[in-house]
Amino acid sequence: MADHHNHNHSEKHHHPAPKNYGPIFAITIVLNLLFVAVEFAYGFLTNSTALIADAGHNTSDVLGLLLSWGAIILTRKQPSKRFTYGLRSTSILAALANAMLLLVASGAIAWEAIERFSQPPAIAGLTISIVAAVGIVVNGLSALLLMKGSKGDLNIRSAYLHMAADTAVSLAVVLAGVAMLYTGWYWLDPAISLVIVVVIVIGTWGLLRESLKLAMNAVPENIDVTAVNDYLYQLKGVTDIHDLHIWGLSTTESALTVHLVMPNGHPGDAFIDECVRILEEQHSVHHCTLQIELGSTDHACSLTATKPVLPHHH
Template sequence: MIGIGLNIAFVIAEFSIGIYYNSLGLISDAGHNLSDVASLILAMLAFRLAQIAPNGRYTYGYKKSTVLVSLLNAIILLIAVGVILGESLGKLFNPQPVEGVAIAWTAGVGVFINGITAWLFMKDKDKDLNVKGAYMHMAADALVSVGVVFSGILISYTGWSIIDPLIGIVIAGIIIYSTWSLLHDSIRLSLDGVPVGTDGEKIREQIMEVADVVECHHLHIWAISTTETALTAHIVIENFSVLEVVKKEVKTILLNSGIRHVTLEFEDVENSCSEHKC
């Protein structure tokens, strides 16, 4: 809510200054910042949806919305990069006079606003992909604003308007590089892939090391949300008399790996199914 409020105020201020100085650059950047407000609202909506209790139709609730929003935010970032590149290349071939001082001061405020908003999300960005998406938007905008500050100062002293599009192209490249991991992880979770940082083979080996466990197959690991991981597995044991002991030990192993939503099916040696036949 703080991030949304700060950025709405900045969008209004930047748009007003752009109108006053007749600066297309500031007006278009205000539009770009408005898309960041939309991204923050989407992230907040996903958090709210994730808290809705499961029901008969959605047995996991709406927790997957956090994954879908993180993917959407990655796509929005790439679209924003495309807009920046398009504008930069246009100005590169058709340089236009720029009011360097006004742009530098306005962008300086943008660095402050976007920097504070990014800082609000920094602590949890590595724990939650949805938070990372919001953080990436704000960090990217802060980076853009830093570039605009430098270009504004250089233009005011040299009069070289071509500096503006060149810095824009460099910043676009940096944003693409930093956004790749967000896009990759979001697509992976959307396809029910094993979350980054979770080693399925290592988990299988740890389960196999539990006493009385003969085999572990049909092991599936996927993300329910950007913060919750689920696992299902078939476990073959020597003796059903130790089932509860084995189950408790396996769940402890999984809990230590950050997997809380667990469904296990136990089989005895004589009636077990194989990896490819069940």
């Protein structure tokens, strides 16, 4: 019968991240690159493998920030003949890559820590504490800058988690450095490293799970499928619905397609426009395609057999 594609409503006000977070990513990347340079320099000067290892870990975080920033830039690219939705889904890939990067970095820290338990090296506690204190400032400031955007965007949240994890690492290193300075308990260094790894893994697991789901076209966490299903069923003139699909276009946007069975025929554009508005404002669905059918033949596709995704009883 009739397809209605509405892609113009969400463009106006559902992309705050690309506009606001470019300069923030630039600042955090420059700050972290400077800190990595300082850490490497002091690591070589003091012969501290701990500082060199941490500088290596922070380098992976800069890579994570670059991934997130790059994805934000790509999400702004206009759709093309080949990529009809643009490159919005790069933000999902960046969040997934960042989660994996954090887990790999955690594994490297854990491996280093376990090796150090057998023969903890003598460490320049004061130097380590001073450099790590600078790390608290740099990483803490970076995390604060990214905190606001992390609530509504999985991609920015992945970058925020990198910085928050690093702040925790730096704080633990300061405490370990001071403790080793006064006690000579050099085993504290690997012990605290392992505690930090556990904290990072717990925080990253949720990010990995969510980004994997989005990459596999799962319904985004913030959308209630039952509520959407119920809303569509109660629309005037709708006797049945089928092929309801909702998925994430990016870490901030979603899309929906559905077949509405309306025996009295197409209700007109005003009806469709109102549906699209309600779905966006009340259900966080930004790009909708509503297909109207009379119900005179069996239109149900093989993906959902012959029943709606969520059967509804009148």
